[in-house]
Amino acid sequence: MAKVTMTVNGRTMSAEAEGRTLLSDFLRQGLGLTGTHVGCDTSQCGACTVHVDGLAVKSCSVLAQDVAGAAVTTIEGMANPDGSLSTLQQAFQDHHGLQCGFCTPGMVMSAAALLAENAAPTEAEVRHHLEGNICRCTGYHNIVKAVLAASGQDVGKIGIAAE
Structure with missing residues (x-):
């Protein structure tokens, strides 16, 4: 287990993760951001799509440790600053x-x-x-x-x- 830190939805966040932990699992289980859904675990369905440094990425196909230090945006980060829908x-x-x-x-x-x-x-x-x-x-x-x-x-x- 190693500490993985990244900026998620504008906030620096960290959690412990194994080297084989997928970004989707890290977001959902490590950081409690359950808006990112996992439908297939094979990058076929797109339910787990997030943005990493501004690019759309299927988070079930990326290791959390590989995006350490990156800026990640999840569906929770898409709302307006006042919490209203974008x-x-x-x-x-x-x-x-x-x-x-x-x-x-x-x-x-x-x-x-x-x-x-x-x-x-x-x-x-x-x-x-x-x-x-x-x-x-x-x-x-x-x-x-x-x-x-x-x-x-x-x-x-x-x-x-x-x-």
Whole structure:
């Protein structure tokens, strides 16, 4: 066991971890941040997506010790400073981009990475970017609509039917 320290959601945090501890497990069990979900442990589903130094990373495929010293953002760090939902999170709620909610943290984190790179993606770009995230409930339609709405686009005019 070794002490692993990183900046998580703007705060320096530390916990003991074995060398084989995955970042997803470190966040959930070591730091008590349970918003990062683990769906497959094989980096296929994307539910565990977090940002490491600004890049979207599937946390079940990274060792905690390998990101020691890094800046990590989890779904808990996506809210506004006053605790209200971010624009992207609010768009997921407003456009029903979630059902059971299991994939939602990873979807939001992946979508946030896309919007940081491309402030006004097309529907095709959103769908392509989210290919590494699996949702078993929604059929993706409303997730895509939420991401586009969060980018400030009129979802009624871009090929996705408005509700």
